[in-house]
Amino acid sequence: MKQLRPTESELEILGVLWEKGPSTVREVHDILSQTKDAGYTTTLKLMQIMHEKALLQRDTSSKTHVYTAAISQQKTQEQLVNKMIDTVFGGSASQLVMQALGHHQSSEEELEKIRQYLSAIEKQQKDNR
Template identity: 55%
Template sequence: MKPTDSELEILHVLWANGPSTVRQVHEKLSQSRDIGYTTALKLMQIMHEKGFVSREEEGRSHTYTALVSEEDTQRNLVDRFVETAFRGSASKLVMQILGQHKASREELDEIKKLLNDLNRD
């Protein structure tokens, strides 16, 4: 199951800051967009039901922890995207990205290193 865009925003906060209360997540999200506290709370409750986060009850506050890793989530999202948008062709994805965006010298060097490392395996 893949997280929605809003759930992914919450996961980014949890990955960056570790276990957090709804209030802490809400404060972080509010810095970049208009979101109500009850909306954040409801999203996090749904994420708990879906198994994306765990919840510890401490009195009246609940602390949420991401149960899915950032790397696994990114891998799953990319795999699904490549499969659906590019019919499984990673090379078409890379060509589209490099054709649309100017990569920096550092990024190109990283890509070359990755390709070299893949060729060694």
């Protein structure tokens, strides 16, 4: 399987599409331009290139094309996280976890979800012994 490597800008676009679902260039651009400073044609060009790279699918049946993420958020997260654990966190997942929990304000529900997840993992480990 090929190693996909969305760039920084491409990830931002993917982020919007994962969040909003299928969207036009205009829609994506309007969202990005809230936090980023780039012209419309820049976003357009990026999305066209991403389509060539098969990172996005598009529907050209009407004049205004509609783009969809062609790679799953799940798979992308997986690859990026694993890469990051290896290079930046010296292979320790828990290091990353603590970093994530420490500096991003997490809601109570989120923490609860994590706790449940932890329990599930520990149970699983026990069963494997």
